[in-house]
Amino acid sequence: xxxxxxxxxxxxxxxxxxxxxxxxxxxxxxxxxxxxxxxxxxxxxxxxxxxxxxxxxxxxxxxxxxxxxxxxxxxxxxxxxxxxxxxxxxxxxxxxxxxxxxxxxxxxxxxxxxxxxxxxxxxxxxxxxxxxxxxxxxxxxxxxxxxxxxxxxxxxxxxxxxxxxxxxxxxxxxxxxxxxxxxxxxx
Numbered sequence: 001x002x003x004x005x006x007x008x009x010x011x012x013x014x015x016x017x018x019x020x021x022x023x024x025x026x027x028x029x030x031x032x033x034x035x036x037x038x039x040x041x042x043x044x045x046x047x048x049x050x051x052x053x054x055x056x057x058x059x060x061x062x063x064x065x066x067x068x069x070x071x072x073x074x075x076x077x078x079x080x081x082x083x084x085x086x087x088x089x090x091x092x093x094x095x096x097x098x099x100x101x102x103x104x105x106x107x108x109x110x111x112x113x114x115x116x117x118x119x120x121x122x123x124x125x126x127x128x129x130x131x132x133x134x135x136x137x138x139x140x141x142x143x144x145x146x147x148x149x150x151x152x153x154x155x156x157x158x159x160x161x162x163x164x165x166x167x168x169x170x171x172x173x174x175x176x177x178x179x180x181x182x183x184x185x186x187x
Contacts, residue, residue, distance in 0.1 A: 003058045003089070005030035006049045008066045010037050019062040022091050027060050037069070055085035063092040064106075064113060071114035078106065143172045149180045156181060 005023030009016045012035045023030050029052070033045035046067075053059060059081060061067045067090075068074040078088050078097060088097040093109050096102040128138050144152065148170055155161040156177065163181075167174040 001056055001058060001087075002029075003027045003060045004049055004053055005060045006046055006067065007032040007062060008036060008043065008045065009034050011035055019066065022062050023060060026091070050080075053081070053084065053086045058087040058089050058096075058098070060089045060091065062090075064090050064095070064109060069117065071110045074110045075107070143176050144170060144180055149184065152177050153181055153184045 003026050005027035007016050007019035007023055007030060009019075014034075016032060016034055020030060020032070031045040031049035031052070033043045036043045036045075049059065064074060068077060081088050082097070088106070089095065090106075093105070095106045095109065097106055131138050142149075152166050152170060155166045156163055163177050164174050167177045170177070
């Protein structure tokens with residue numbers, strides 16, 4: 001029964017080495033995605049692995065979260081594998097859908113992982129709301145100060161300078177200038 005590995009990291013800065021070592025110990029072939037979020041379905045390595053797998057094979061991942069971010073996605077993928085008579089194994093969580101116990105453990109762990117992600121999301125939303133309520137700015141720092149925004153508005157709207165020229169002067173993208181102009185007009 002051939003074991004086919006799949007490894008993924010979300011950014012190119014992350015190291016995929018640990019996953020590759022663990023998968024290399026048990027898999028005959030490994031597919032990988034570097035720089036792809038687990039929440040996106042457009043993952044070339046995973047798509048190639050899915051095309052490569054055939055009945056009797058086992059798809060192996062280092063950890064469940066390397067395969068998907070939500071319980072629905074994980075269950076949907078495992079169900080697709082099951083219909084094709086392909087098993088699933090997660091090394092870290094010791095899940096192997098080749099057994100009834102493995103299937104049960106998969107569903108329980110996937111549910112707990114989804115619960116944890118939802119708790120994190122709720123805490124993040126509450127933290128942002130609390131910061132806003134305390135008058136703190138949330139999000140990244142604006143590319144232009146209020147003064148620069150007013151000066152850019154004056155240059156483009158009142159003097160008639162080209163948006164791209166003003167953007168070069170402030171070292172920002174022309175869309176940043178355009179958004180600033182729109183905000184000033186709508187306020």
